[in-house]
Amino acid sequence: MRTSDQGRQGPAAMQNGAGRRQTENNRSAGRGGKKKGNRLRLFVQLCFTALTNGYAAGFANTTIYAGDLKHFCVPGLSCYSCPGAFGACPLGSLQAVLGSRNFNFSFYIVGFLMAVGALMGRFVCGWLCPFGLVQDLLYRIPFVKKFRRLPGDRWLRYLKYVILVGFVIVLPMTVVDIIGQGSPWFCKYICPSGTLMAGIPLVAGDPGLQEAAGGLFLWKVAVLAVLVLLSVVVYRPFCRYLCPLGAMYGVFNPVSLCRLQVDRDICTKCGVCQKTCGMDIPVWEKPASVECIRCGDCVKACPHGAIRLTGPADLIRRGGAVGNAGTSGAVESSADSVEDRH
């Protein structure tokens, strides 16, 4: 078992020349690697957004796709009324099923969220969510001062759970009309993704909708505008404080097959990971934090190479190795050196 003294062996070992050289090499590789990692993530985000929201005819004709793919949910926050959307939004679908007269629980959507959460956790937020991409791009806009967090950050982070329970689950189920149908409260009053990707393009291209747009539309545009402005100065304010989908996936972060692991024997607790992390997480201390979006910036930035992002592929590889008597020992001891206590 590793003790706190063993944990401090890292910096001591770095006192020798070889250790210093290795650290310098890791550091320079980390700087170059971070840029490369960011480009890869941006590429994946763009490709996935094009894949899920690339129905060009919808944008051209101000209509929405109505094919069979709409039976299926996409993992990220992507409004099904977006003219480009090929799939259904999991949050909108959950509210639709919970608010319908026929069902008071959605096995389909809850099962989908469980499966995606168990597989990837908030990797979805960092790599696959179209609204996450929008916020990432907004944060790239230069501004005189960027902030690590908003005042009251610690408490504001709980707001997304309140929205999840209140606006996504309880209100659609309990506040119903005379035929027993509930409203999608989150979509109606909060969701900025729906306003940006569906509301604005549809209202802009349809005179009938322009006439119908009133106070509620203005409210939603105002919510979007505030989040857009905040996204320029704070990294992903919607994901941090408001997104109920991120809140749900975050619950699975500690057990998801794709997660960060910190090698405590190498980690020196230097804090570079937290300084690099856009979500301001002390990765060395809480690699399975519910706030972590698995962007991988800390993996690239760690000067000692102590953090790694594991995925289902590792599980399959280890599973295969356990079955192979000749190699199982080596693989298991390698796994043992990687510790993830949070």
Place this chain on the structure above:
Amino acid sequence: MKERSGGIGKRRTAGVLLLAAGAVFMAVGIYRGEMATVFIKAVNICLECIGIG
């Protein structure tokens, strides 16, 4: 050593179990006809989502 690998192993097992449970839930939901509710909602413009109704 045992404690460490046990901790990781438990989490991995929990992840696999949740993944399997999710798949079973999805199958139950599809059997109950929830997919049709999702489809009907998704192929019509959601006025609440766009801030109209």
